[in-house]
Amino acid sequence: MARPQITLKLATSLDGKIALKNGMSEWITSSKSREYGRKLRSKYDAILIGSNTAVLDNPQLTTRIDGENDPIRIVFDTNLRISEKSNLVLTAKKVPVWIFSNVISGNKFEELSDHGVRIIRNSSSSNINLTSAMQLLSEKGVKSLLLEGGGVLASSFLRIDAVDVIEWFRAPLILGGDSRDSISDLGLISMDFVKRFNRIQINELGEDTHETYERII
Numbered sequence: 001m002a003r004p005q006i007t008l009k010l011a012t013s014l015d016g017k018i019a020l021k022n023g024m025s026e027w028i029t030s031s032k033s034r035e036y037g038r039k040l041r042s043k044y045d046a047i048l049i050g051s052n053t054a055v056l057d058n059p060q061l062t063t064r065i066d067g068e069n070d071p072i073r074i075v076f077d078t079n080l081r082i083s084e085k086s087n088l089v090l091t092a093k094k095v096p097v098w099i100f101s102n103v104i105s106g107n108k109f110e111e112l113s114d115h116g117v118r119i120i121r122n123s124s125s126s127n128i129n130l131t132s133a134m135q136l137l138s139e140k141g142v143k144s145l146l147l148e149g150g151g152v153l154a155s156s157f158l159r160i161d162a163v164d165v166i167e168w169f170r171a172p173l174i175l176g177g178d179s180r181d182s183i184s185d186l187g188l189i190s191m192d193f194v195k196r197f198n199r200i201q202i203n204e205l206g207e208d209t210h211e212t213y214e215r216i217i
Contacts, residue, residue: 003134004045004145007165008154009037012182017175018150023056032205033169040167042068045142046098050149051077060087061148062095070095071146074137076128076153078102080119084111092116100128130160151184158195159186166197166213169205 011029012018019025027034041047042063053059054075061073073088073095080103082089088097093116103109104121112119123132137145147153147163157163188194197213204210 002138003162004137004142005164006134006145006147006157006162007044007167008147008157008163009040009167009169010154010182011037011169011171013171013173013175013179015174015176015179016182017179018182019180020175021178021180023180025057028173028175029169029171030206030208033171033208033210036205036210037167037169038063039065039068041071041146044071044144044146046072046074046137046144047146047148048074048076048153049147050153051075051079051081052152053149054082054086054088058083058086058088059148060091062091072096072098072142074145075099076133076149078122078126078128080108080112082112084108084115089115089117100133102126130156130162134162151181154182155184155186158183161195161215163195164215166211168211168213170209170211172207 011033013028018028047061049059049061054077062070075082075088077099078101080101082099089112096118098118098120100120100122102122104119109119123129147157196216198216199211199213201212202209
């Protein structure tokens with residue numbers, strides 16, 4: 001399968017959580033980690049989130065650093081849940097926003113299009129077809145992709161062995177078992193199928209730890 005080089009970015013507590021049960025997450029990692037993470041975005045052609053992250057967090061997904069390039073911002077949003085007043089939509093004419101969706105007509109489609117959002121038809125009738133989506137991005141010149149969504153998005157790419165690198169920012173906090181996981185269920189039933197990575201770098205960012213991992217092929 002032709003696809004971009006894919007990096008999963010995680011910003012978690014020590015126990016791998018990204019938010020409390022009620023969704024509160026500001027802030028788990030330090031300002032140094034967040035600044036480093038924003039700078040990391042400039043190294044990629046595109047950045048991808050899921051619809052839950054788009055709706056709940058209302059992110060900008062820009063570097064907000066002078067002189068750094070902003071990546072194409074991509075959302076997997078089958079039902080077109082994103083708000084017309086979201087930060088992504090309101091800035092779509094300045095920094096491109098592409099949405100993979102099953103909704104390709106109607107008032108919401110037209111309004112988002114008027115804001116400059118590019119809506120790409122999903123090749124599946126239900127969930128996003130990752131293989132087709134990644135092939136399409138590759139054909140459109142996207143050679144590197146940064147995943148910044150939640151646990152469901154992370155696990156969907158890990159399941160098909162499509163994560164090449166993990167950039168993991170870990171804060172010295174414990175959120176507990178009822179908090180939200182950074183990686184959802186992978187459906188593994190044997191240790192023969194676990195996802196293996198090799199740590200190639202570690203550094204400190206204030207109180208946080210930043211680790212880089214590469215997939216073992």
